[in-house]
Amino acid sequence: MKKLLLLTILQLNLFLIEGQTLLPAGSTWKYNDSGLDLGSSWKDPSYNDNSWASGLAELGYGDGDEQTVVSYGPNSNNKYITTYFRKVFYISNPSQYQEILGSIRRDDGAIVYVNGTEVFRTNMPGGAITYQTAAASTVAFTSEDTYYNFAFSPGLLISGNNVIAVEIHQDEGSSSDISFNLSLNGSQNPQVIQVTREPYLNTGTSHSMIVRWQTDIPCDSKVRYGTNPNNLNLSASVFPYTTEHAVQITGLLPKTRYYYSIGTTSHELIPSGNNQYFKTSPIEGSREKYRFWAIGDAGMSDGNQRAVRDGYLIYNENRHVDGWIMLGDNAYGSGISDGTQSCYQTAVFSQMYADLISKTVCWPALGNHDYNNHIPFSPAPAYFDIFNLPTNGEAGGVASGTEKYYSYNYGNIHFIVLDSYDEDRSVTAPMASWLVSDLQQTTAEWIVAYWHHPPYTKGSHDSDNPMFLDGECEDMRENILPILEQYGVDLVLNGHSHSYERSYLVDSHYGTSGTLTQQMLKDDGSGGRLDDCPYEKETLYSKAHQGTVYAVVGCSGKLSSVASGWPHPVCSYADHDNMGSLSLTIQENRLDAQFVSTTGSVLDQFSIIKNAGISHHLTACQNELVNLKPSFPGKVLWQPNQVLADSLSVLVTHTTMYLASDTNGCIVDTFYVELVNTPACNGTAGITDLTVASPKVWTNAWLDEQYIPIQWSGFNGNELDIEIWSVQGQLIYSKTVPNDSNKLLLVEAAKFLSGTYLLRASDLENTLFLKFLH
Structure with missing residues (x-):
């Protein structure tokens, strides 16, 4: 993209591609440069494009090297954002090819469709695209002459006439030029594809599941699945070639176990097995027995992290886990490069959680290390590329519009995930406003909230300290806790401090540790740890301010020294000598939690029972x-x-x-x-x-x-x-x-x-x- 007259360097682009030419560069294309909204049907094979103009590629304007000049509209300062192109090409036998290889020159962004299915997106934002959607960035200098390679499955083609459709988008209305050219070749050489990141599960609901994995080279994606590991009679495919595969499966039955394999539309890469399955959520409101696993600050990629994992596996005895809760700082690096793809690869994938990751839905929260502590010029957190999380309320709750904070339902439980580091934590900020709406909407029997920075801690961080990396604790305590307690949140989980700290059943403690009063302790017992009575709550008439338990589980990867005043006076139990994780079980009106050590022993436990004694x-x-x-x-x-x-x-x-x-x-x-x-x-x-x-x-x-x-x-x-x-x-x-x-x-x-x-x-x-x- 050039807005000023620039001295350009002529570059000879030699683009060599293997295989038989199906559609050469410089072909004749039909195009629509009216600036009108064509909706979505324009890319379909049945669309009538008889009224469109046609011309040889390269098509565009503004560079002077176009074979066909298209219109940008009547106003040079407000040019049309989108121009559309279509081409019919003939293939006698698509099955002779292993894959179809494409190459596109685009200025600025483009989306390519084959027979109505998207196969490639370049320099465009994700999600839904309209005729007014701008390209993701400006293209300038040598990037204007670059060809971008892509591939797609020949399974998208039919014997006979096929339609390829392309939309080119400007980055803004004042942009000076657009360019478009494209070629297709058919390759008969099979690719050798390796899975570099094992399958894992995101955003599970009662009727859908997202299965993700990674490969070393781009290919299409296919999940074969069924209720019997030896009969995967169903499948779901995604055709755009990618190395980051995400397949959403819909139309599933609630509370049902499905076995699955992953691969391409033509090859199975990892077969199914008894230990590779996903289980859909029950119908919302169902009151059965559900089990969740919570880890915090786990991502050390070392023996300590593996010891916590192994301790939980001993304790759990191969029972199904309905949800895997990550409390932030999921992937440490060198201290100046945390939260990257490579950090996540060793801290979460590469067999670190092999016994859980392919059959347990993961619901993560963000920590400061996932943001690389906001070190200047840090890359964007890999978290957003690795996980597919509900932003539109698709797993229950109110749409948040962001993966930073979201909510989801499981049976009679409503979970809330917040971002305590990067988001504005004030009571009038978008996150707090969304939180109020979400809590007002839910009718769930249980509400569990979690984020990274704890409101009460005297571990390796101090919630009394308003300074760097601890001020978030104060903000969440003063601004967010009153909202949660007003709407009856039962349990709050956090990380950040590398210790285990667990509160009494408390309410309305929003100041520093020295302001805790006896009246703020709804129950100052152990909650069941010392053969004591469980915490009891009466919520039939009102859920507000009936008491909440707060637990810090930041010891799933390392231990650290503690702050002055350890333990926090709100704590019923605190431990900075043992690493571990938290097992959470909810059945009907009873919640049970156990702090599990690296040996599989239970060091702390508490229970909450609602509306009992009848x-x-x-x-x-x-x-x-x-x-x-x-x-x-x-x-x-x-x-x-x-x-x-x-x-x-x-x-x-x-x-x-x-x-x-x-x-x-x-x-x-x-x-x-x-x-x-x-x-x-x-x-x-x-x-x-x-x-x-x-x-x-x-x-x-x-x-x-x-x-x-x-x-x-x-x-x-x-x-x-x-x-x-x-x-x-x-x-x-x-x-x-x-x-x-x-x-x-x-x-x-x-x-x-x-x-x-x-x-x-x-x-x-x-x-x-x-x-x-x-």
């Missing part, structure tokens, strides 16, 4: 078999049966009561099973169930009052009469409520003294009684 009132007919299931998953101790099981089936012969408690007696469910003789016993109605969260109450965050929540199901009437009586027979509370979709009544706890009460609920057809403690 009193149930069930009615049953004589000799009816009733299944009792507690309000939280896992094995519980049943009384009076003295049975340890996750559920209990009882044959009802009389009215009785059962208790179900966790093994430490922290959470107790009460089941009052009443023997009745109602129309339900004759098959005319279903069993009704009435529950009350007792003896717990929760706090209304707005009115600062406490309530007893009463919930019900199975009643048919339009209204329900609710009465609460003391054991002495005194009516304490009475109200008629609509039997609407809410099925929830909040009764002010201040009306009741401590003691035992009887709750009566009736819709005239059915009447239930429930004893509860307050």
Whole structure:
């Protein structure tokens, strides 16, 4: 591109290409230089281009060496951005060729299509392209005369007439010239292709998956897949030749394991196997058992990193991992060249995580070393070229428009990934605004957020320090944590400090370590590490400010010294002597996390259980078999049966009561099973169930009052009469409520003294009684 009169150097371009000439340079092309938006159909073989002009290549304007001069429009200062070209060429037998080799001269950018499929893009931005999309950069000097090579599969061709279509884009409307010429040759020599980066998985959803890999030379991409490793009966292909392969597979079934191979449209490069598969996500909202692995600051490419990996593999015992969480500083280098392709190749690929990488979806966050610490003149982070992450809400959540921060869903969990280093961390910045929108949108039972810089740390970094490489900690604590806690985030994971630090269940601690108060500790126990009770949260009425656990897992590749004041007073457990990683398991309303050492032993663990400890009132007919299931998953101790099981089936012969408690007696469910003789016993109605969260109450965050929540199901009437009586027979509370979709009544706890009460609920057809403690 020349904007000024330049003294140019004449250059003789000899472009030699092997094979049979299919379309020589200097051919006649049809072209459209109207400056109009032609949409997307112009590149299709069936498009009618009879009205287009035609001329010999080279086509263009502004250089003086064109065989055919095209128009740039009426305004030399606002030239048309896009000019379109089409050509029909004949091939009798495409199958005789191993590949089709092309060469294009373009000024400034170009996209090439064969029979409607894109095969090459040069000096153009990624994503969707319109007629007003400018080229990625200016082309000047000798680059204006350069030919750029590309290739594509002969499988895109048919025997007979084929159509090649090209769009040439200016970098701006004031640009002085454009140029276009192109040739095609057919090569009969097969290529020897080597896989230089093993397959790995990105952006998995319940219906799609992205499979990526790398080769040493450009070729097309094909994934063959199926539910049986010996019968890969399905496939997905991408035809533009590349060394960085990314194939998105769509139309998949939820919660399904697919085995796959990778290769080209003509050759399989890595075959399938029992250990090479991907598993699609469950339907959003599904409450099953899910397992995730979190590593932070792992990318050292050394024995320490491998030891952490091996410790987790011992602990995990080959169980499937639903998601792989990277907490930033994923690929270190020499200290002045971090986060490059070569750093990632040794720190993440090249068999570093061979037992996980080809079957576990990776969801990374960025750290300061992934940005090479913003050292001047550093190349762009390789992170953005290596990973395909959801920017448009395609994996759940609100579209962020950037791979720096994004969200995704898995079952009943919503994950949020933030950029704590390169993005503006203020409350009015785009990231915080997106975060609020994303949190407002989600209805997930669990919310987990992660980024690199921890809000609470006294490890190799100090969250009290507002200076270089630590000020991000303060910003995230002061500006981002209030948003997360307002919308009920349950767990926050970070790296950066090369240690393990894990908090109590805390809320509203936004200052330095010295400002922590007892009121900010929602639960100052261990959360289950010392045979202690798990952290409990009541979120049925409000998720806001019910408490969050914060964990720093920056010890997955190295350990470092600690700061003054270690450990941070918010910590329930801290360890700077052991490297490790975090295993996260979520099942229904229970979250369990374990800090796993290099030997596979668990050094710390904690649990969060939501909305548990319920009193149930069930009615049953004589000799009816009733299944009792507690309000939280896992094995519980049943009384009076003295049975340890996750559920209990009882044959009802009389009215009785059962208790179900966790093994430490922290959470107790009460089941009052009443023997009745109602129309339900004759098959005319279903069993009704009435529950009350007792003896717990929760706090209304707005009115600062406490309530007893009463919930019900199975009643048919339009209204329900609710009465609460003391054991002495005194009516304490009475109200008629609509039997609407809410099925929830909040009764002010201040009306009741401590003691035992009887709750009566009736819709005239059915009447239930429930004893509860307050």
